[in-house]
Amino acid sequence: MSEAAQVDMDRVDVAIVGGGLVGASFAAALAPLIASHGLRVAVIEANRLAIGGAQPSFDERSSAIALGSRRHFETLGLWSALAPRAAAIRDIDVSQRGALGRARLSHRDVGTEALGHVLPNALLGEVLHRRLAELPLDWRCPARVEAIAPQARGYRLQLDDGSRLEADLTVLADGGRSPLKRLLGIETRHHDYRQHALIANVETARDHQGCAFERFTADGALALLPQAERRMALVWSRAPQRLEVVRGLDDDAFLDALQREFGTRLGRFLRVGSRHVYPLALSRAREQSRPHLAVLGNAAHAIHPVAGQGFNLALRGVMDLAAAVETALQAGRTPGEAATLADFERRRGDDRDLIVQASDALVRLFDLRLPGAAGARGAALGLFNLATPLKRSLVRRAMGLERRAGVD
Template sequence: MKAYDIIIAGGAMAGATAALALDTLSGGQLRIAVVEAMLPDHANHPGYDARSIALAQGSCAALESLGLWSALAPFGTPIQQIHVSDRGHAGQTQIDANAQGVPYLGQVIELADAGRVFHQQLSHRSAIDLYCPDYVEHIHREQASVTVELKQGETLQAKLLVAADGGRSPCCQQLKIARQQHDFHQVAIIANVSTALPHQGVAFERFTRTGPVALLPMSQGRCSVVWCVSPDEVDHWLSCGEATFLDGLQTAFGWRLGKLLHVGTRHAYPLVLNQVVSPVSHRVAVVGNAAQSLHPIAGQGFNLGLRDVITLAEVLTAASAHGEDLGAMQVLTRYAQRREADRETTIATTSGLVHLFSNQNAVLSATRNLGLGLMSALPSLKQPLIQRTIGWVART
C-alpha cells in the first residue's frame, strides 16, 4: 500500500489542474497521486476529444498565477470580441476586449493540446505520482483515511480523495453521492468548421429555435462549433453528408463569416444539468464536471470548475500549513462554503439563459430582444454578463 496526502481520481482538465495547483501552492510539500484512465493522445479520450474549451480571461490569469499558462498559451486563440444575437430578430449585443481594458476576453484551446501539456507537467512534478492508464476500481472510507484499489493492482491510501472523473463520475456512483439532474431536451453537436471569411478573433453566440449555436475562433482560421439541436434531429445531422450539414448550420448561424466551407468529424452530447447535491462528503471532494456538468451556453462549465479546483487547493494547502487533517469535514466545509454562491449563481444563470432563449413565446421573445437591444445601448446593463463572461468572478 502506498501512502499519499491526496488522491485525485481523473487526470483530465479538472484533475490535472487540481494536482498542479496543490503542488504549486504547497511548494511540493504534499504527496499527490493522480489516477487517469487514458493517455491524453488516445483517440477516444472523453476529456481530450475533438472539443475545444473557451478559457475566460480570468481563468487564464488564474492559471498564469500558478505558472501554468505559459505552457498553454502557444495553443490558444484569443477571443477579441463576442457577438450575441437571436435568429430572426433584430436584438443583438457585443462585448469587446478593448472596451473592457483587457488584452482578450478569453482563449480557445483544443482539449487534445491541453491534455498533452498537463500530462507532461504532471510527469515532471516530483511530489506527484501519475497512474496512467489506470482507474479507481474500489473505494473504502474509514474514519481517518480513504483507500482506493486500482484496476492494475495498486492500493493507495490518503487523507482525501478528490473525484475529478467526469460527468458520469464512477467514484460518485460507487459512493452513492446524491445528484440532481435536469434534462434540457437539447443535444450539442460539436465539430470544427472552416469559413470563407476570417473570424478575426470574434466568437459568436446565436440563439435559435432549437437552442444556441456558437462559433469560437480557432487556429488555422478554423472555428469550433457547438450547435444545440432537438434530440429527434441528432441522427439526421450526424449521418447526413457534409453539404447538407453545412446548409443546415448556415441557415441556423447566418452569413457573418461568409459561406461555411468544410466541417470535420461530428460528435454529439446530450445536454443535462447534472450536479452533486453537495460537493463534499466524508473524505471526498468532488470537482469539475463530476461536481456539475452545465449547458455549454456562455461557456461557463470549465471556468466554474477551475475556480472550484483553485479554491480547493488554497483551502487544503492552508489547512496543511496549520497541521490540520486534509480530509476532515471542517476543512472540506470551508471549501464548500466558499464556493456555494458562485456555484449556485453560475448554474442558475446558465440554466435561465437556456430556458429564456429556447422559449418561442411571443412575449418572451420580444422581451429578450428588447433586453439585447438595451444592453447595446446601455453598457451598464450588460456589465454583470461581461464580468461572468470574462471570468471576473470572486471566489470568496
C-alpha cells in the same frame, strides 16, 4: 510518466480520481505543495492516455477559456506553453435567428485586451500531462477505482488492478457519470435538456476578427468560437433527432444547413472537419465536500456548453481547493480535515450556484416557444446591450474576474 517519477505508496495525503482536464489541473495546482511540504499525491486515471483520442477531456473539442482561467494557468506556470495556440476572443455577438435584438459584448466593456481565449482540448491535455510527468506523483494509469469506503482517517480506494490506496483527502474528478458518488450516497440533481451538441471545426470565407458568435435558433443554439486564421470551433445544440439529420449530411449539405441557421455574417462556410456529438444535461451534486472528500469538475456540476463556462467554473474550484489545502498545511492541519473542507466551501461561496443557474436560465429563456417570446427576447437583448454597467458586471463574472457583485 517516467519510472523515476513513480513513488510506491499505499497511503497518500491526496488521491485524485480521474486525470481528465479537472483532475490533472488539480494535480498541477498541488505542485508547489509537493515541493514545499512533501505532499504525497496519487492520480488514478482509467483510460490509457490517448491525447486527442477517446478520453473525454482531451477529444477534438476546443474550450473557451475565460481571462480568469488564463490567469490561473499563469499561476500554474502553464500559460507560456498554451499561449502560442490560444486564439483571443475580443468580442461576443449574441443574436437570435428570425427575430430582432442583438447584443455585443466587447473586451472594451471591461478594459482588457481580450474576453478570453480558445484552446484545443488536446493541447490542454498535452500540456497538463507533460507537467504531471515532471512531478513525483503516484500515477496509476490505466487503473480504475472500483470501490470507495470511509475509514477513520480518510477513504480507502479499491483499484481494478487489485491494489488499494488510502488517502487523507480523496478528490472525485471522475466526470459526469461518477458511479463513486453514487456508492457514497451523494445525490445528484439531473435535468436532461433533450438536446445534444455537435462539435466540428469549420472554415469561413470572412475573417472572424476575434469575434465569438452565440446564435439562438428555433430549436437550439449555435456557438462559433474563433480559432487561428479563418477557422472556428462550432458547437451546435438541438434536439437529438434533428442533430442526427445534420450529422449524417455530406459536407456540402452540412455547410448549407449551417449557413441557413447562422446567416452570412462570416461569408460562406467553406469547409467542415469531423463531427462529434455529446448529450447535454444539467447535473449538480448535492454535496461538494465532506470531511476527507471533495468533488470537482463534471462530477460536481455539468452544465450546458452554450456559455462555455463548465471548465472555467471547475478551474475556480480547483484553485480554491488547492488554496484551502495550502492554508491547512501552513496551519499544521491535514488536507482532509473537516476545517480544510469547510475552508474550501467558504472559498467557493455562491460561485457554483450562480453559474449553474445563469447557464440554465439562458438555455430555458431561448428555449421558450410561446407566442411573442422571440420579440421579448429581442427587447431583452437590446436593453442588455444598452445597459453598460449590467453588461460589464455580467461579462466580468463570466470571465471569472468577479466572484461577488462588485468585488474583484
